Amino acid sequence: MSKDILVGDHFLSGDVAAAEGAIAAGCRFFAGYPITPSSEVAERMARRLPEVGGIFIQMEDELGSMAALLGASWGGKKAMTATSGPGFSLMMENYGLGMMTETPAVIVDVQRGGPSTGLPTLLGQGDVMQARWGSHGPYQAIALTPESPQECFNLTIRAFNLAEKYRQPVVVLMDESLGHLFERVTIPPREEIEITDRKILKDKNRDIYEADEDLIPPMPPVGEGFGIHVTGLTHDERGYPSINAETQERMIRRINDKISKHAPEIIDYEEFMTDDADVIVVAYGITARSARRAVIMAREKGIKAGLFRFKVIWPFPSERLEELSDREFVVAEVNNGQALVEVERAIRKRAIFVGKMGGEPHRPEEILKGIEEALK
Amino acid sequence: MATESKTEKLLQKTGASLPRGEVYLIEDRCKGCGLCIAFCPKHVLVVSDRFNKKGYHPPELVEEEPLNVCINCGFCERICPEFAIFVKEKKKEE
Amino acid sequence: MSIIKAETHPLDDYLRTERLPHVWCPGCGIGTVLGAYLRAMKNVGLDSEKSIMVSGIGCTGRTAGYVRMDSFHTTHGRAIPFAVGLKAARPELNVTVFSGDGDLFAIGGNHIIHAARRNANITVIAINNFTYGMTGGQLAPTTPETGITTTSPYGNVESPFNLAGLIAVAGASYVARWTSLHVRRLEKSLEKALKKRGFSFVEVLSQCPTAYGRRNGMRDPVDTLKYFQKYAVVKNHVNPLEGVIEPNKPFILGEFVDAPEEATFEDKLWELTKSEFLHTSQAERSEWIIEHRRHLEILSRIISGRGEDNEQS
Structure with missing residues (x-):
């Protein structure tokens, strides 16, 4: 049996199922900071990632975790972190950088009662608007809300696919009760799991933020002589800072439109x-x-x-x-x-x-x- | 300056010569900060009266043989924050 | 003889020349330090295609935008964790963090001490201009006592960090301090820092004539450099805890720590992914970890000036 996809029926918590979904989706980098009730995701990733050739880092805080995630993502890895409300608040800074620089990443937010430290061991669903609006400025969020450990597995895979396709951080909004709920999870064979990888830029002469017709620019690789510049400042198609209303209108509208125009494909409900x-x-x-x-x-x-x-x-x-x-x-x-x-x-x-x-x-x-x- | 006269005496005694340099400038990169002028060990640069495109006064060369000549030390090139000035070794005229 | 007009500069291959002139004020030292860095890169033959620069926010944070290599201008304080993530993911790349004192030591202070503790194999260049230049000259964690800034208008009552001392104690493998005047020694030191496997840190004291110098009797960039000339004492392998900087008093420049190379953070992370490592017993794994541990007792001897290293100077 392959180590990355543990085919078969398992009895898993929502937290562990999300971790297994990540690994099945190809996640090979995790940076995070322990926080109840999400720590089981990190613990599972710490055990599992080395087995599949992946890197696990416990960072000094959630600010650093989110930054490390973006660094690893530009390094070509599918990257994830897991957190809860207080940590999610700290991640808002680089959640925004991920939006601005168009960097794929997945955040599993196992919600607990808030505000502030609130109810570390008990559920809340108070991060819905934070996922949508938590970082400043105009952007379009993608957030998934599983209702069972099986969906924690399935929707974490989908979160990676959406992050890779649309090049932005994607949130899996779980909650304490779900994270700690154990149920049967069926992990299907590899061929039944749909995996999307980011589009890779091949032409060194093309501007790195020149989008295709789908409004998504292919992502340039690092360390291959593209000489890319990536900034959280408003930037033009070359990636260079361009601090004016015209560039803001053009570029920020595009990163919003790339989600809103594809919303029908992204939206899913029962x-x-x-x-x-x-x-x-x-x-x-x-x-x-x-x-x-x-x-x-x-x-x-x-x-x-x-x-x-x-x-x-x-x-x-x-x-x-x-x-x-x-x-x-x-x-x-x-x-x-x-x-x-x-x-x-x-x-x-x-x-x-x-x-x-x-x-x-x-x-x-x-x-x-x-x-x-x-x-x- | 004491050290210079010492050097000069030594050069005369030994018949050795200092390396010579040529100073190059991308004039429109200059912001006229004056660091190259202030820290040239041979004091061969001064502020010019000219303005460059951005309205700054770039440096100009005032070489006075035998002491105040560019010796290709490269300090102006290294201290310049604008990547504007640099030196190259001057080939000896045979 | 007059100045010869030139169109290109010897470092142009390493610069995004289409973005010059840069944003830094006339006489700012950041361009000088960047020049030293690029020369050091050139001297050690670092492949710019495999080299990455990561910057945070602030004046120095703009550096990433001017180098002709893959470069990232991240959020305030987060250049180090971004670089740690990138380097862990792609250990074959040379990763340099180029940022300012406020970015690295105030808002990013937690990250830099942890990256040094882990011995992440990155090079960090910290330009210390004693203030927040980009925002107009506010109090920094490096502002000298009595220093006038817009947010310490009566003179700074706080004690500044000794950056070199802090990072040495946190566990860096290489620690040095120079100024934007000591460009040759800085260049040589940067060469060593770039070649060093492990966390290397070079602090460069630099002038901010616009936001700091102007309020502290050093309106002309030359004034600050003359100040450096007057008070800098170059001494290698001094206990970095003695590297405090006080106004109008001599301060130490030089190489504080040049520790023997050890396994880096990334070496260890990647060792974990090997099946031979995972499939050994826990006792064997512990043995490997102990064998590759950091020799902090050696490091502390070096830091305290009792190491063999000290005798080299």
Whole structure:
């Protein structure tokens, strides 16, 4: 059996499944800093990476971890880190550098209750907007929200594929409950795993930030005489600093457009019993599991309820939600209303909000109450 | 200067000659900071009256035989922050 | 005889000449230090295609934008971890970090001590101009006591870091300090730093006439260099803890640490990936690690001036 893809059925936590997904996707570099509840990802990577010829570094902090990730990514490696809220906050600096310099990387953020140190060992879902807007300036985030260890594996692979394809950091938004939840994870054989690698620039005379028609420039290799210059300053197609509104408009619009124009390909969601639903519960991550149960309980009571679950939360599936906007909506999440504002913007009306400040997942009954309230 | 006269005496005694250099300048790179002028051990550079494209006064050469001549030490080339000035060894005219 | 007009400079092959003139003020020392670095590169025959420069933010942080090699201008303070990641991923590349005192020792202070501790095989050139030049001349962790800056208008009440001492104690394999006036010795020292396997660190004191000199009686760039000329004492292999810099007092320049080469951080990371290493027993792995450990007792003897190394001077 190959060492990188552990084909077969395993009993894994969400954290470990995400690590295995990374290795299956070709991740060969990890830099990180221990933080509950994500440390198991780092621990798994520390054990596994040397076995597959990869490098693991425990950095001095999350600022350095994210910087090391970008360095390794330019060195040609698929690179990942794992963290939680307080560390994710520190990573925002070079999350932005990754956006600006168009550097593939994957951040697994196992969310815990916040703000600040908050609830290190208990869940939260309060990093949704941070993943979207946490670093300053205009950019388009890509964030995935698995609901099970199996999806932690699958969506971490997809996160790498998206990072490589679109050349930017991609976030896997997990949460404490999911990270520590053990379930069966089936790892398929290599030929059933779809892997995307970055486009590599071959022509030394071509400007390194000259994009193809898909708005994505091929990534130049380092150490091969391209003489590239990469900067976090606003830069022109050559990669040289160009501090003016015209370049800002052209280049920053492109890095935004490369995601927004491909949003239909990136967006992924699950609809459960929405066809005839009068009320739709929107949820993601661990909350979606409670919401699914709530929908079934509602159906048992004769209420036509359905579930809309993000697998990719950024870019946001506004169009599909708008199509469903003749129904009533309930939004459940472990924060004080983050996906809520996007949902309401898409459906152009208020939704019933079933929020929790964090520390425990929703009980299905809490969401069921929301469903009933929506139909009043 | 004491050291120079010592050197000069030594040169006269031994019949040896100092290496000679030629000073080159990419005039429009110069920002007129004056470091090459201030630190030339042979004091062969002065501020010129001319302006370059950017409005700075580049250095010019004032060689006075036998002491104030460029000896190709390369200090101006090394101290110049602008990659503007450099020296090359002057071939002896036979 | 007059100055001969030239179109190209001997270092042009190493420069992005299309980006000249650079952003640095007239008389700023950064260009001088960059020149010394490029000459050292040329002298040791470093392949510029396999050489990478990483900079942080600030005046010195702009250096990466002018060298004709793969170069990265990263975020404030993060040049070192970016370089550590790149070097770990691609150990065959020569990686230099070229940045300023504020970038490397204030916002990036944590990273540099850890990179030195790990003996990451990178070369770090720290231009110390005693201030934050790019933002207009604020207090830096290197500003001398009494120094006037825009954020210490009554004179700096803090004590500055002794950068060479700090990095020596953190575990660097090579530590030296020069100034932008001591260009030849700087060049030779940079050659050694580039060749050294392990963490090498060269501090270069430099003038900032615009933001620091102007407020401290050294308005002309020449003034600071004359100051260096007056107070610099060149002495090799002195205990780097004696390398404190105080206003209007002699300060030491020279090579503080030139330790015997040891296995680098990257050597060890890559050893871990070998199946012969992974498949041995834990006892054998521990033995390998001990065999390749850093000889910190030797390093501390060198630092304290009690090492054999000290006798060379």
